Amino acid sequence: MDESHPQELPGPETASIPCGTYRIQFHKGCTFEQVTQAVPYLRALGISHLYSSPYLRARPGSTHGYDIVDHSQLNPEVGDEEAHARLCRTLRRNGMGQILDIVPNHMGVLEADNAWWLDVLEHGRASAHAETFDIEWKPAQPEMTGRLLLPVLGDHYGKVLEAGEIQLHFDGESGEFGLRYWDHRFPIDPASYPSILSALPAPPARDDSEGDSHAVVSALLDAFARLPDRDEPDVDTRRARVRDSGVYKRQLARLAARHEWLSRWIAACVQRLNGRRASPAASTTSTP
Incomplete structure (x- = not known):
């Protein structure tokens, strides 16, 4: 690094700093559509970011989403790409962000679906x-x-x-x-x-x-x-x-x-x- 031109860190005006998070556990009983409808209410509570469990394709019937079997697709039990896009647009309109709880080793092995x-x-x-x-x-x-x-x-x-x-x-x-x-x-x-x-x-x-x-x-x-x-x-x-x-x-x-x-x-x-x-x-x- 050139010490005469040190790398600048994002300032408060550019960094998205959570000031209040709300945990969302996505599964077939808690979908993109349902969470989208709740966004204005969460914003009124002072929530700045959704803290979301993984919603990539998981083992069928998963209640937590961490047993991912395909990292290239959304979990169809949670919603499709259009429903996901609507959730993201709604978050932006309400000035909210999203924190995704995704770790590379979150994966379901054994059985026959990975x-x-x-x-x-x-x-x-x-x-x-x-x-x-x-x-x-x-x-x-x-x-x-x-x-x-x-x-x-x-x-x-x-x-x-x-x-x-x-x-x-x-x-x-x-x-x-x-x-x-x-x-x-x-x-x-x-x-x-x-x-x-x-x-x-x-x-x-x-x-x-x-x-x-x-x-x-x-x-x-x-x-x-x-x-x-x-x-x-x-x-x-x-x-x-x-x-x-x-x-x-x-x-x-x-x-x-x-x-x-x-x-x-x-x-x-x-x-x-x-x-x-x-x-x-x-x-x-x-x-x-």
């Missing part, structure tokens, strides 16, 4: 959001390197697995394999998709046309297997992994929708790996 979190589970350190979360990628225990340890299961792993509460699932629209445990979803590394489809041999081709589709699927599985590792240090290679896996999954979804033999094969492999409930041998040996 795209950033699911991307990290799928791609590990290769995810563009790997540094968004406070994850110890190099823990003291070497065997935990690149892994996440989460308190999710309601009982011992073996008991939960034997009870059939952890289920492999294939999403035909996205072409993705994942594990489901009650409301939680855990994406599977796309590089391991060939291992899933090795649970059972592919059904034999009935004609030349079906034989061609077999060859296309085989080439696609080879491409999945060649995806870069989740812990690949090169940044460009990491980006290529995420980009290519998305392309491959969409192609798998299209092929499964087009070819009945493939959709049947996928379903049979999923069923085989899920095993049978209360059958320890089937469950423990069939889990990917």
Whole structure:
């Protein structure tokens, strides 16, 4: 800094200094429209600023808004962009400001509604959001390197697995394999998709046309297997992994929708790996 021209701080004539705040907890029972209607009354009380809880898209039914699952959208349970704009205009007309209680780590993880979190589970350190979360990628225990340890299961792993509460699932629209445990979803590394489809041999081709589709699927599985590792240090290679896996999954979804033999094969492999409930041998040996 040039000491001969010191940086000036905002003076009283430019700084918006709160002299009285009123806490607003936004949720589906306290919306933009409702707060907008209350602004003149709050101003009459001497309130200069609303002190607002987060109103970005939160987990459905959230009563506090801190379990954000999408930082790029407003919470639809609180209101849309027009309702938000009306609130802001009303505040300005009444000479009032707004203080937003937003912290980067205000985020809802687990379950199945945070795209950033699911991307990290799928791609590990290769995810563009790997540094968004406070994850110890190099823990003291070497065997935990690149892994996440989460308190999710309601009982011992073996008991939960034997009870059939952890289920492999294939999403035909996205072409993705994942594990489901009650409301939680855990994406599977796309590089391991060939291992899933090795649970059972592919059904034999009935004609030349079906034989061609077999060859296309085989080439696609080879491409999945060649995806870069989740812990690949090169940044460009990491980006290529995420980009290519998305392309491959969409192609798998299209092929499964087009070819009945493939959709049947996928379903049979999923069923085989899920095993049978209360059958320890089937469950423990069939889990990917």
